[in-house]
Amino acid sequence: MTEESGKAVRIDALDRKILRVLQRDSGLSLDAIAAEVGSSKTPVWNRIRKMRGASVIGPPTVIVDPVAMGLEACFFVLIRTSEHEAEWQRKFLQTLKDRPEVQEAHRLAGEIDYILKVRVANARAYDDFYQAMIAEVRVFNVTALLSMEEIKAETAIPV
Amino acid sequence: MTEESGKAVRIDALDRKILRVLQRDSGLSLDAIAAEVGSSKTPVWNRIRKMRGASVIGPPTVIVDPVAMGLEACFFVLIRTSEHEAEWQRKFLQTLKDRPEVQEAHRLAGEIDYILKVRVANARAYDDFYQAMIAEVRVFNVTALLSMEEIKAETAIPV
DNA sequence: TTTGAAAGTGCGCGGAC
DNA sequence: GTCCGCGCACTTTCAAA
Numbered sequence: 001m002t003e004e005s006g007k008a009v010r011i012d013a014l015d016r017k018i019l020r021v022l023q024r025d026s027g028l029s030l031d032a033i034a035a036e037v038g039s040s041k042t043p044v045w046n047r048i049r050k051m052r053g054a055s056v057i058g059p060p061t062v063i064v065d066p067v068a069m070g071l072e073a074c075f076f077v078l079i080r081t082s083e084h085e086a087e088w089q090r091k092f093l094q095t096l097k098d099r100p101e102v103q104e105a106h107r108l109a110g111e112i113d114y115i116l117k118v119r120v121a122n123a124r125a126y127d128d129f130y131q132a133m134i135a136e137v138r139v140f141n142v143t144a145l146l147s148m149e150e151i152k153a154e155t156a157i158p159v
Numbered sequence: 160m161t162e163e164s165g166k167a168v169r170i171d172a173l174d175r176k177i178l179r180v181l182q183r184d185s186g187l188s189l190d191a192i193a194a195e196v197g198s199s200k201t202p203v204w205n206r207i208r209k210m211r212g213a214s215v216i217g218p219p220t221v222i223v224d225p226v227a228m229g230l231e232a233c234f235f236v237l238i239r240t241s242e243h244e245a246e247w248q249r250k251f252l253q254t255l256k257d258r259p260e261v262q263e264a265h266r267l268a269g270e271i272d273y274i275l276k277v278r279v280a281n282a283r284a285y286d287d288f289y290q291a292m293i294a295e296v297r298v299f300n301v302t303a304l305l306s307m308e309e310i311k312a313e314t315a316i317p318v
Numbered sequence: 319t320t321t322g323a324a325a326g327t328g329c330g331c332g333g334a335c
Numbered sequence: 336g337t338c339c340g341c342g343c344a345c346t347t348t349c350a351a352a
Contacts, residue, residue, distance in 0.1 A: 011228065019223055026185070027219040029328055043337055045330070056227040060186040060219050064178055066316050068215040069170065074265065076235075076274050093310055100317035105310035106233065112304055115235050119316060145271060151252055151264035155314055157225050157278060158259035188345065202320060204347070 009054040014039060015047055016159045019057070022048070023156035026060040063155060066119055074150065075126050077116040080141040092137045101129055168213040173198060174206055175318045178216070181207070182315035185219040222314060225278055233306040234285050236275040241299045251296045260288055 011019075017037040021028065028036075034044045051057050066072070081088075096105045096116065104117040120126045126144065134142070170178075176196040180187065187195075193203045210216050225231070240247075255264045255275065263276040279285045285303065293301070 009227075019221075019228075022221040023223060024220070025218040026221045030330090031328075040338060041329090042331090042339085046336090049330095054227070056224050058222045058224075059184040060221050061183070061314060062178075062181045062185045062216045062219050063314060064182060064216050064316050064318060065214060068168075068213070069178075069316060069318050071316060076265070076267075096311055100313075102311060103313045103316070106235070106306040107308040107310060108235075109305040109307050114310075115304060115306075145274060146268045147265040147274075148268050149266040151266060151273075152255055152261060154259075154262045155220060155222060157223050157228060157230060157262070159223060159228050189347090190345085199320070199322095200346090201322085201348090205319090 009050060009056065011051075011056065011159075014043070015051065018044060018047055019051070019159045020156075022057065023159075070121050071119045073120050073122050073126060074147040075116075075118045075120070076145040076147070077114075077118055078112045078143040078145070079114040079116070079139050080111065081113050081138070082140045083138055088137065095133060095136050099129065099133075101125075168209060168215065170210075170215065170318075173202075174210065177203060177206055178210070178318045179315075181216065182318075229280050230278045232279050232281050232285060233309065234275075234277045234279070235304040235306070236273075236277055236289075237271045237302040237304070238273040238275070238298050239270065239300040240272050240297070242297055247296065254292060254295050258288065258292075260284075 014037060018033060021033050021036050030041045030045055034040045037044065048057075066074075081092075083089075092114075093105075096102050101118050101120050102116055103119050104115075106115050107113065108115055118126065118129060120129060123146075130142070130144070133139075173196060177192060180192050180195050189200045189204055193199045196203065207216075225233075240251075242248075251273075252264075255261050260277050260279050261275055262278050263274075265274050266272065267274055277285065277288060279288060282305075289301070289303070292298075
């Protein structure tokens with residue numbers, strides 16, 4: 001039988017060290033990781049499997065430079081709505097999930113209901129997105145904040 | 160001699176296919192990737208090396224579930240400042256880069272000068288961060304938006 | 319540019335401690 | 336639980352087309 005999945009797991013200090021290394025570079029060999037965290041191959045490998053099974057970590061991935069791919073504009077979109085019915089929300093969430101230019105979407109506490117992070121080629125492409133969105137769902141107020149400079153973009157979390 | 164690094168590169172349709180696969184799972188074997196994009200081992204490998212050399216893609220990494228690590232609170236912080244001297248900005252940017260709880264930081268166009276995405280254990284931990292930040296640099300106005308629900312969190316960009 | 323094959327490396331899994 | 340060592344699969348290279 002394989003690993004229990006989705007189970008909560010205890011993460012100890014060694015697990016955290018391993019996660020720090022993996023977040024920096026998941027392409028390192030088990031030996032290299034083991035040396036860095038002061039352990040050895042098998043325990044490191046078992047712990048990585050354990051954390052994968054518990055979905056503490058996802059599959060390895062690579063971060064692609066958006067600018068190199070021509071996505072030079074980044075907007076943060078603040079949304080207020082007057083509609084709070086379940087059906088409206090379901091449709092709105094589906095719209096967000098279907099649109100690949102929406103990199104992040106959060107439902108907020110307070111005056112502003114939602115915030116989105118949207119990555120597009122240029123201002124024109126953002127407007128296309130905006131028009132498509134308001135055509136699908138009714139929103140009360142939308143404010144777009146244009147990023148002039150990406151000061152920091154960290155996928156790693158402090159563990 | 161090894162690859163030219165930092166050079167701008169032409170990204171064609173096959174490169175894009177490879178990037179899509181790598182963003183989903185960079186742990187696949189070259190054979191598996193090649194099969195999926197309809198090519199074969201060596202060309203795929205050469206293109207990956209080319210894109211790594213040009214920094215189109217970074218090192219492989221792993222996304223860690225913040226909640227599993229006890230980071231259950233996420234804030235978007237909108238900052239307005241009255242200070243725009245170079246020295247103030249240098250210090251402010253350094254503060255942001257030094258703080259691991261700051262996952263993203265952008266300088267904005269318009270009324271709001273900066274937006275941060277901050278991940279912490281709880282509201283108390285956010286206040287610690289907030290107090291530490293305003294102790295270091297003078298800011299005019301700070302609004303914190305608390306995320307109630309992470310609807311979407313995508314590291315992959317549409318290529 | 320792609321194909322195919324050859325060699326070296328590292329993974330993933332046995333076992334013993 | 337951690338350490339050792341083997342077999343196999345994989346990456347990475349280098350010919351040739």
